Amino acid sequence: MTLRISLRNGEPLIVNGAVLRSVGRTDLVVENGATILRGREVMKPEEADTPARQLYFACMMAYIDQSELQKHQDALLARLEGLMAALEAPEAKAVCIRFAQKVATGQFYPALADCRWLIGYETDVLGRTAKAA
Known part of the structure; x- marks a missing residue:
């Protein structure tokens, strides 16, 4: 290809x-x-300052640093579990499930696209929350 x-x-x-x-x-x-x-x-460690961004960073590291794959997969699972618990919208939960399926089959690059969607969703929700306050 x-x-x-x-x-x-x-x-x-x-x-x-x-x-x-x-x-x-x-x-x-x-x-x-x-x-x-x-x-x-590419995301720098200091840019991973929200749950969705932390998930992206962990996925990115699993993709580019295969020598530490198990460590990065453990971080991915912990981040995903925390994010899933915090989400309420069915669409966002569906994206997390799709992300998990890609990660489970080693498709880290396509999984990053799901993370970008989650980052956008998170930014939108945090923006609405800040305006309401």
């Missing part, structure tokens, strides 16, 4: 754990399987 990636000038890219940075606008074609995250998909 071929994957085409376009990077902006200076955008970082993680490939199989190695951090690369583009010089100028760069187009890459990946011709075989690799663990890849573009800079805009």
Whole structure:
């Protein structure tokens, strides 16, 4: 499966754990399987400051750091359990279940998309809560 990636000038890219940075606008074609995250998909530890963001960070680490997979999966399960307990909306719970199914089968990259949805949902709910207060 071929994957085409376009990077902006200076955008970082993680490939199989190695951090690369583009010089100028760069187009890459990946011709075989690799663990890849573009800079805009990478979250720094200090940015994981909400339950959904902590879930994203744990999933991201499980994806890019296979050498510590069990540790990251344990963190993922703990974060997911806490988030599921806090959620009330059926749609958000359904996204968590879909996320868990992907994680269970090692599909960490697609699971990150579910986390991005949860981050958006969380941001929206926190915004409404702040306005109501």
